[in-house]
Amino acid sequence: MPSFRAPVNSSFVEGMDEFVAYHKVNMILGAATTVINLLLLFVxxxxxxxxxxxxxxxFQILIVLCLADGMNCFSICLMGLNRVLLYTEVIDTLTIPIRTSWECALEPWLLFRGYGDLWPPTVQLAMGVDRCLAVFNPISYNKRASKRKGIFFFATIICVTLELSVGYLISWSTRFVKVKYWCGRKAAFGNSYASFVYGMNIVCYLLAFVLTMICYFKSKYYMDTCSAKQHLARIRYQLMISLLSIVLISTPNGISLFAQYIAEVADAVAKTSTYLTCVNSAINIVVYLLLHKEFRSEFVRIIFRKTECTTVAVTITLNDKCVLYCSLQTEQVLRDDELIGSDETARNTPEDKK
Structure with a gap:
């Protein structure tokens, strides 16, 4: 905490209770969506x-995306907690802290916020590139699959760390400059770096969507049926995730970028962007439940401890005259070869008895 504080009058804190209430919502929403991502990670x-x-x-990629979204939600929770404590202290003491840009940059919640801002768009862009490699060069992609364990995680986290390092270097270069006491991204790292973060959240999500759409058309119209079916199953939910990110993240960030250089926007629009960020970082589990059949089955099995069952009709022919029908209750996740094995066993049983 800063050691120097400046006094303010009572008019300065008028309406500050609304900021406290707003950031309490951020704190609660960030915590709730963090729990949702922990649930997804557990499954x-x-x-x-x-x-x-x-x-x-x-699925290694989906785990990394889950970690990135969880980091984003957790950082929003920390930001809300920090602001609630800050504004409450200002109201109670009628003093504000005097801070430099470097003091702001050293606040722990801002480090988490930096990763939360940059990691998800970086991961989604990498997902689009990965899908292009799988669709356009499948032989090489599959051959090197075993060598890529952990690479996706480390590549994206290193990339984001380097991007954050630039911001901290900028902050260090202006470490004696006094900034606004609430220590936002602009106060800590400057307007140019804040614009870079906005741009990343616009460009990366747009590129991820475009790359995934290219893969979709390539798989649907220019690949054999067997390969296309395999790729399309993965591309559909990835495409939905990219589209939602454009609507919920890129659009509000575009508005914020517009407000920074051209004209002010309504305060309600700026505040809503944080809520939309939380929603976007927690909605992936819904996308998987709707569009990913195997994930849905595993989710029900793990969370509710239930097994989805289907009825499989098996025809048993005896001496080409007698036909017996029976229903077998099988687990949804039963392999096709197990079904074939059961069928063959049933066919051979009468002969063995003879």
């Missing part, structure tokens, strides 16, 4: 079926 890691498929990189 992805607890499922042996999904975990095995992560060796093919797709």
């Amino acid at each position: 992805l890691c607890a499922s042996s079926s999904l975990r095995k498929k992560s060796e093919g990189s797709i």
Whole structure:
């Protein structure tokens, strides 16, 4: 905490209670969406079926996206907590802290906020590139799948760390400059770096959507049916995630960028952008439940401890005359080869009895 404070009069804190209420909502919403991402992470890691498929990189990528979104939600929770404590102290003491840009940059919540701002768009852009490699060069992509374990996580986190390092270098270069006491992104790192963050949240999501759309058309119209079906199943939910990010993140960031250089926007619009960020970072689990059949099945099995069942009709022919129909209750996740094995066993049983 800063050691120097400046006195303010009572008119300065008029309406500050509204800021406290607004950031309490941010704190609660950030905490709730963090829990949702922890739930998603638990399902992805607890499922042996999904975990095995992560060796093919797709679910490993989804885990990294979940971590990035969780970081974003947690940073919003920390930001809300910091602002609630800050404004409450200002109201109670009628003093404000005197801070420099470097003092602001050293606040822990701002470091988390930096990763929360930059990691999700970086991950989604990398997802688009990864899908293009899988669609346009599948042989090389599959051949090197085992060598890519952990690369996606480390590549994206290193990239974001380098981007954040630039902001901290800027802050260090202006470390004696006094800034606004609430220590936002602009106060800590300057307007230019804040614009860079806005731009990342616009450009990365747009590029991710474009790359995924290219993969969609390539898979649908220019690949054989078997390969296309495999790719399209993955592309659909990835495309939906990118589209939602454009609507919920890129659009508000575009408005903020417009407000920074051209004209002010309504305060309600600026405040709503934080809520939309939380929604976007928590909505992936809904997308997977709607568009990913295996995830839906595993979610029900792990969370509700239930197994989805289907009825499979098996025809058993005896001496080409007698036909017996029976219904077998099988788990949804039963493999096709197990079904075939059961069928063959049923067919051979009468002969064995003879």
